[in-house]
Amino acid sequence: MFNTKKTLVAAAVAATFAAGSALAMSSNSGENTTAASEKINGKWAANYKEIIKAHDGKYLDREVMDKILGDDVNSLQAKLDPNNPYSFEVDDAIDGGPHGNAQCKVPKAFVEVWESAEKNMKADYVAKGFGTPIAESALKVWDINVDGDGNGFPKVDKPMTVEKGGTVFVQFCGMCHGEFGEGAKGYLPLAVDEDLVTVDFTDPAPMKTIGNYWPYATTIFDYNRRAMPFWSPNTPAIGDAGYYGITAYLIQANAIPLDDEGTELEDDDLATPQVIMKANKYMQNQGNFFCDHRPITHNKRCMKDCPDYLVGDGAGDIHNYRRARTLPDGTLQYNVNERLHEAAPGVGHKGF
Amino acid sequence: MTDNRVEEKVALPTEESRNQSRRAFLKGTAAVAGGVLFTKAASADYDPAKAVEPYKGKEELTEVLQDGPWRKRLGFGVRKYPYGVPTPEVSYIQRRTLEWLTPDSMASITMTPLQHLHGIITPNGLHFERFHGGAPEISAKDHRLVIHGLVERPLIFTVDDLKRFPSISRIHFIECPANGAMEWKGVQLNSVQWTHGMMSCLEYTGVRLSDLLKEAGVKLDKARWVIPEGADASGMSRSIPMEIAMDDCFVAYAQNGEPLRREQGYPIRLVVPGCEANMWVKYLRRIKVTDVPLQHREETSKYTELMPDGTAQRFSWYMEPNSVITYPSPDFRMQGPGKYYVRGLAWSGRGKVAHVDVSFDGGRNWHEARFTSPVLDKAWTRFEIEWDWDGSEAFLMSRVTDETGYVQPPMPQMRSVEGTNNVYHRTAMVTWRVHAWNSKNGGLIENVQY
Secondary structure (H helix, E strand, O other), X not given: OOOOHHHHHHHHHHOOOOOOOOOOOOOOOOHHHOOOOOEEOOOEEOOHHHHHHHOOXXXXXXXXXXXXXXXXXXXHHHHOOOOOOOOOEOOHHHHOOOOOOOOEOOOOOOXXXXXXXXXXXXXXXXXXXXXXXXXXXXXXXXXXXXOOOOOOOOOOOOOOEHHHHHHHHHHHOHHHHOOOOOOOOOOXXXXXXXXXXXXXXXXXXXXXOOOOOOOOOHHHHHHHHHHOOOOOOXXXXXXXXXXXXXXXXXXXXXXXXXXXXXXXXXXXXEOOHHHHHHHHOOOOOXXXXXXXXXXXXOOOOOOOOOOHHHOOOOOOOOOOOEEOOEOOOOOEOEOOHHHHOOOOOOOEOOOO | OOOOOOEEEEXXXXXXXXXXXXXHHHHOOOOOOOOEEEEEEOOOOOOHHHHOHHHOOXXXXXXXXXXXXXXXXXXXXXXOOOOOOOOHHHOOOOXXXXXXXXXXXXXXXXXXXXXXXXXXXXXXXXXXXXXOOOOOOOOHHHOEEEEEEOEOXXXXXXXXXXXXXXXXXXXXXXXXOOOOHHHOOOOOOOOHHHHHOOEEEEEEEEEEHHHHHHHOOEOOOOOOEEEEEEOOOOOXXXXXXXXXXXXXXXXXXXXXXXXXXXXXXXXXXXXXXXXOHHHOOOOEEEEEEEOOOOOOHHHOOOOOEEOOOOXXXXXXXXXXXXXXXXXXXXXXXXXXXXXXXXXXEEEOOOOOEEEEEEEOEOOOOOEEOEEOOOOOOOOOEEEEEEEEEOOOOEEEEEEEEEOOOOEOOOHHHHHHHHOOOOOOOOOOOOEXXXXXXXXXXXXXXXXXXX
């Protein structure tokens, strides 16, 4: 099992980042001739491309990864270093630090993706002329993106109070999400604070909500204005001021602080983009997200008498399995046509 | 395995596989990058008497065969069905949903009946559905696609404009990253439709995204992301890194030779081969080129993977290699001891399938299956292996190795690292338990989990 990113980031920051952008497309010309003994950050083979190509492009083959990553082949911590050829992470200097708009990338070791993209980028192209030019100003209704840095917030002339935002929320959202965001009718709760850490795999899955899970407050505004209310999204009945109001109310309902002192929104505070950007810096879970670190297993292809950890229950026992729940009469649930054509859930049994 | 013929694999590259080969640069011109693999038996000469030996001693039917009524009268004429439909006899082959999964049908999902499919192409009417705000009824003549942001010349296109561009056709699988999600904590249901049906594999036709971005003069020195968006009620949006956008994405207007279905994004959708189906934005109306990602709800709150320690993975674009045995599987029942041809599907979001191995003993020993379909980049590959079932209890598993060298893990290994609250990307192996023929439920095929 691995540690949280909080501890891992400290280790990654301690490592020296190599100069240059992790996203640079064409700065690798020297790498193919780099001597095998040279290492990235003193750890990983700098000539990873050569090694991969020498192995028929098998960049996730265990042998290849052993050669490139050495002891770090199974280390998730190592993959948090953007300079690890297998890391999806992007240097903090590019993504704006722990509370900026975080970026991820395709790992450099996925050479076929990079070389294909580079080829398509470099290939000369002359426009066919089949499109029609359009002014950016003509897109002001369509362009509803508000990104993690707050780019794209619309201007609001008469912001409403957080309390009024709560009224709008109850009117338009409460019937599905509960008046306080606690959830209703099978729809998602928006403000339930549960611990995301689980001890045992049989523990119930923790409820993920804005306060305990979402990494960005900007997303609350972007998503609500984009897709809510479900039956009538982006509605003028709410309008930009109303969507700011709903967003601020949800920030308040989730007790998201606005500063280091832990100040929270008051009912008579105004719902503005500035308020959202303050909360955006204090989303409690943002530091616990990291970029894709898969694959998480690096097995060799075993054909005969495989070791116990790859067999059956992971300890070599093939009879130690779990089964689907049985029906009250003790028989197994199976699909049968009689049940499948009903409106009821598509499982049933025929008394096997 | 039980077949003791000497097998020789012959690789024949097809035009399609050559076109789809992105790895030629790694393999050189002489390499056979993903041909169709045929099995050629180098056995003894054919002997008719020997060939029919297995029928020796079996009772012969003697009753005279009679004509069916369909032999005695005319069938129906042409154009009774201007758009053909499957015979009513197979009406049980349907996409299905589990109503308890979602509170309504507009933000819901149906699954493809993989157990009843053959080959590698999913018929359009059986393509799984995943809606976030219902399927809109958009007229192609009213639809527009805009490309703007970090480009020299923002452009707007009609669907007819897009069809004027050079076209490509590619066969790719499309998989919801939640495929198999119900099985994280244990077995839920006995059907491959429920365990793996949030996916399909089709031929898509459209325009390269790299062409469209360059048509608008994409500023590659600053641009890092493309952010596609749908015209439907959900306004679906995802952030796609430029390296994936410029690799092999395209804007599709056709599936399996006909216009996209409304359920799949009519009139146009994005195709992001090998990546989460959520990124294949339907009803595509706008592509914004940016230097930062959007952090949309569907890439922060959803489609991120919670680990046991409370951390979460984000931007998990690629679908891991995966495989499943579709016959025999829980929808079928063994017909008694004897010879079976075990079949299934394998796929990889990172390229072509290289090997599929099948175990009959819960993962202790493995036998390489052969491919009975073309082997294409980021597409389903159909495998098959001969099995002489002796009637004893068996535990069937399939394991894919893709051309990157990645080997599909067993479930206990994946669970030990990722826990069970992940929701997405459950790509470990599944196990079909075949009940012993002489047991109470003899020949029953049951989904079990280690």
